Amino acid sequence: MSQPKMPAAMKMLRCVLLIMFLLPGFVQAQQAVTNTVLSPETAEFSCTQSSSGKCHYLIVASVCSEEVGGAQKQKSCKYNSLYAFALRVGEKKEFSDLPANFLYCMKSAAPPTVDFCVKYPAKR
Incomplete structure (x- = not known):
């Protein structure tokens, strides 16, 4: 007696689920933990921690203007x-300007x- 054939959609779903369970073990996400202390002067x-051994930072100045046109x-x-700049795990850098x-x-x-910084700025 032969078994009924599995529909193509079911085969696809099975493959997707298998990939979802196996993929996290093969992909190592690049993660880091940073600590930022902000004061009015500095x-x-x-x-603190980085899977690459470094944290890469970018500080950006924003200059905005508003124009009134009609309403x-x-x-x-x-x-x-x-x-x-980049810091190795355990390093610190301070700015005052x-x-x-x-x-x-x-x-x-x-x-x-x-x-990237404009789209995903760190919370302040």
């Missing part, structure tokens, strides 16, 4: 890279770009 960055306001911003409107971000695998 900003201190420290790399609407239009806001436009320009972003400039101020400091790009940052503008009030700065953004910063960090990645472990590679240096972040200005676009």
Whole structure:
């Protein structure tokens, strides 16, 4: 007696589920833990943990302006890279000359770009 054939959609679902369970064991995510202490005068960055051994930082200044045209306001911003640096796990770096409107971000695998920082700024 032959077994009934499995529908193609069921085969596909089985494959997707198998991949979902197996893939996390083969892919190592690049993760990092950073500690940032902000005060009105200084900003201190420290790399606490990183799967790559480094935390790559980018500090960006934002310059925004508003134009009023009719009944609407239009806001436009320009972003400039101020400091790009990497810290090894356990290292710290302090800045005392940052503008009030700065953004910063960090990645472990590679240096972040200005676009990345604008899209994913660290919480302040």
